[in-house]
Amino acid sequence: MSKDSLSITDNRTGKSYEIDIDDGNIRAKQLRQIKVNDDEFGMMSYDPSYENTASCKSSVTYIDGDNGILRYRGYPIEQLAENSSQLEVSKLLIDGELPSKTDLDKFISDIKEFNELPSGMESIIKSFPKDSHPMGVLVSTIAALGTFYPESKNIQSEEENYKNICRLIAQVPILAAYFYRHSQGLEIVQPDNSLSYSQNFLNMLFKGDDKKLNPDLVDAMDTLLILHADHEQNCSASVMRGTGSSESDPYSSVAAAAAALYGPLHGGANEAVLEMLSKEIKTVENIPSFLESVQKKEALLMGFGHRVYKSYDPRAKYLKIAADKVFEITGTNPLLDIALKLESIALSEDYFKARNLYPNVDFYSGLIYESMGIPTPMFTVLFAVGRTPGWLAQWKEFLNDKDQKIARPRQVYTGYDYRDYLPLESR
Ligand code: CMC
Numbered sequence: 001m002s003k004d005s006l007s008i009t010d011n012r013t014g015k016s017y018e019i020d021i022d023d024g025n026i027r028a029k030q031l032r033q034i035k036v037n038d039d040e041f042g043m044m045s046y047d048p049s050y051e052n053t054a055s056c057k058s059s060v061t062y063i064d065g066d067n068g069i070l071r072y073r074g075y076p077i078e079q080l081a082e083n084s085s086q087l088e089v090s091k092l093l094i095d096g097e098l099p100s101k102t103d104l105d106k107f108i109s110d111i112k113e114f115n116e117l118p119s120g121m122e123s124i125i126k127s128f129p130k131d132s133h134p135m136g137v138l139v140s141t142i143a144a145l146g147t148f149y150p151e152s153k154n155i156q157s158e159e160e161n162y163k164n165i166c167r168l169i170a171q172v173p174i175l176a177a178y179f180y181r182h183s184q185g186l187e188i189v190q191p192d193n194s195l196s197y198s199q200n201f202l203n204m205l206f207k208g209d210d211k212k213l214n215p216d217l218v219d220a221m222d223t224l225l226i227l228h229a230d231h232e233q234n235c236s237a238s239v240m241r242g243t244g245s246s247e248s249d250p251y252s253s254v255a256a257a258a259a260a261l262y263g264p265l266h267g268g269a270n271e272a273v274l275e276m277l278s279k280e281i282k283t284v285e286n287i288p289s290f291l292e293s294v295q296k297k298e299a300l301l302m303g304f305g306h307r308v309y310k311s312y313d314p315r316a317k318y319l320k321i322a323a324d325k326v327f328e329i330t331g332t333n334p335l336l337d338i339a340l341k342l343e344s345i346a347l348s349e350d351y352f353k354a355r356n357l358y359p360n361v362d363f364y365s366g367l368i369y370e371s372m373g374i375p376t377p378m379f380t381v382l383f384a385v386g387r388t389p390g391w392l393a394q395w396k397e398f399l400n401d402k403d404q405k406i407a408r409p410r411q412v413y414t415g416y417d418y419r420d421y422l423p424l425e426s427r
Contacts, residue, residue, distance in 0.1 A: 010037050025054060042212070044410050051307070054233075056241065056401065057370075060093060060393050061232040065308035070315065072230055073097070074112035081318055085226040087111065087197050090169055090389035092126075093230050094396055107166075107232040108197075114163075114170035115200070118148040122178060122188060130183045134381045139255050141175045146251025153249045155399060155413075164250045165392045172254070172388045173197075176381045177204035198222040201385065205374070212373045220326045222363060227315045228383050230390030232308075236260040236267070238425035240391040241398045242407040250395060257391045258384045264302070267383040269362035270369070274376045276334045277342075284341050293367070295351045304346065304365030305355070323368050330371040339367060362367040 006019040006026055019030045032042030047053045062071045070077040073092050091099045091107045092290055099107060128137050143376055145168075146152060181188050181204075191205040192201055194378045198221040199213075214368040222408055231237070240257035244250070261267035280299070281290045293299045306313060327333060343359055346352045369379050400405055 004362070007314070008034065009038075010034055020115070023057075028053070044412070046315045046412055050238075055238065055407075056233065056404065058232060058394070059096065060397055061230045061390070063232055063308050064377065065306070067308050068309060068311040068317070069313045069403075070231075074330060077227065081223050081226050081322075084388070085197070085231065086222050087169075089226050089229050090393075093389050093393035094165060110162075110166045111170045111197070112193045114167040115174070115193055117171060117174055117178070118145075120148070121145065125175065125178045126182050128179065128182070130185065131228055132179075132183070134179055134183065134378050135258070135268070135384070137179045138172075138175060138381050138384055139259045139262065141179070141257055142172065143173060143255035144252055145175065146249050146255070149193060149249075149251070151249060153247075155244075155247055155249070161250070161396065162401070165396070168250060168254055168392060173201040173385045174204065176385055177201060180185075180205055180375075180378060180381075191285055196222075198225060202370055209373070214329055216325065216329050217372055220322060220368065223322055224319075224382065225386035227318060227361065227363075228386030228390075230387070230393060233394075234307075235263075236387065237391060237394045240395050241404075244395045244398055245404065245407040250392065251258065253395060254388060254391055257387075261384055261387065262380060267362075267380045267387070269302050269360070269364040270379040271376050273339075273362055274335070274366040274370060274379065276302045277338050281342065284338055287338070287342050287345055291346060291349065293353075295331065295349075301342075301346060301352075303366075304352070304359055305357045306360045309358065309360065310356040312358045312421060313360040316359040316363055319361065319368065320359075321362040321373075323364050326368050326371055333367045335370070338365055339363065360371055 004021045006021055008017045008019060009015070010017070015034075017034055019026050028045050031045060033042040034165050035041075045053070060073065062074070072089060073096055074079060075092070075098070080092075084092075087108055088099065088104055091104060107229075121141065121144070125137070125141055128140075149164065149167070151160060154160045170191075178188050180252055189204045191204055191214075193200075195203055196218070198383065199218045202213055202218055202221055236257040239260040241255040243256040262371070264272040281287060290299070291301070294301045323336070327336070343363070347358070351357075366379050366381075369382060370376065374382065
């Protein structure tokens with residue numbers, strides 16, 4: 001009869017061990033009983049970059065990377081993108097269920113209550129040089145925001161946590177928009193509570209430029225935010241949970257997560273894709289030589305590949321269609337032709353086929369942002385605005401998970417054994 005356990009024989013000692021299987025997995029800590037000598041620490045599993053290690057149990061987001069499936073709390077991303085709104089999706093991610101009308105209205109009104117930065121933040125934002133990278137500013141100002149709310153350290157209080165969740169969802173876009181206006185030498189636009197979340201965000205960026213506030217572009221922005229709202233245990237979500245695990249306040253944890261997002265292998269890829277298309281490839285004719293350099297490992301094809309998806313990223317699939325709707329309003333982006341050709345050539349080449357490399361969310365999002373009039377360095381900021389509810393949902397789940405403690409990986413030490421200090425003159 002089959003048993004939910006794993007039998008391991010250590011060929012060094014001939015000893016056998018029985019390890020429990022729970023939900024198809026083993027607890028790494030059970031490996032510690034495997035030792036050659038009693039005084040040893042015991043066996044660990046070595047897994048750099050956590051390629052095969054589950055750090056938590058989660059019911060927030062489901063991904064089937066082989067089949068290109070992404071669901072938030074069970075709902076397919078395509079249905080949410082088509083029918084929902086960023087704030088409804090935020091509530092879903094954070095609380096686990098689609099809200100009733102009363103609950104959603106209350107959530108929206110709680111968020112609107114925080115639609116104002118504390119006095120003092122505006123001068124902090126304006127103290128940054130105008131040409132600072134907006135992600136550097138966002139990371140710093142989210143952390144700075146927390147200093148205005150020292151009570152946010154009380155993470156044992158559900159009421160306090162709820163307040164800070166709402167405040168972060170409300171104020172991360174305000175931080176983003178204020179710095180954008182400052183960087184452009186424009187007057188700051190105050191939040192407007194008569195507008196929807198995405199309408200208010202675009203209004204804070206572009207007030208007075210009616211073309212950029214077209215209702216269809218507002219809808220497109222909302223869809224983009226939904227598609228970016230969560231993506232299970234990616235680099236920044238893991239940082240959010242890891243930072244939160246030392247009981248840091250949520251502002252510090254979101255700032256840390258945003259810092260992780262900034263890198264070009266994660267959320268920074270949307271900016272890198274635009275740079276690659278406009279500055280490196282430049283014309284359709286240059287695609288073959290660029291792809292040759294990628295295959296020689298001299299460059300990465302930005303916006304391609306994913307740790308989890310080994311087929312087309314469903315977010316990219318949806319965005320490719322959404323892009324057409326945006327281009328109908330804004331006029332087509334000349335870089336689109338290069339992107340489409342690049343994709344079709346790459347997908348037909350053995351290098352990409354053998355490695356299951358497909359476009360990810362960042363491949364087309366930048367083209368849409370650019371057409372909407374958003375400057376390239378702001379792209380990752382938009383990703384961060386969209387992802388903030390997801391980070392907070394992951395954080396809330398972490399706080400309520402009795403299995404979790406402070407994150408503290410082990411290492412396999414490969415350094416020197418004991419040695420005595422040598423005075424400078426003897427080295
Ligand atoms: N261009 C060229 N080669 C690639 C690429 C790429 N974009 N991505 C992976 N490879 C190759 C890689 O060199 C390796 O080749 P080999 O087997 O010969 O050593 C193989 O494919 C497997 O790749 P990996 O680096 O082991 O994969 P990973 O899971 O560690 O990395 C990734 C995932 C997303 C960091 C990587 O695919 C990448 O650097 N992509 C470009 C950056 C990018 O678009 N990032 C956005 C990710 S989606 C948005 C988000 O959620 O953050």
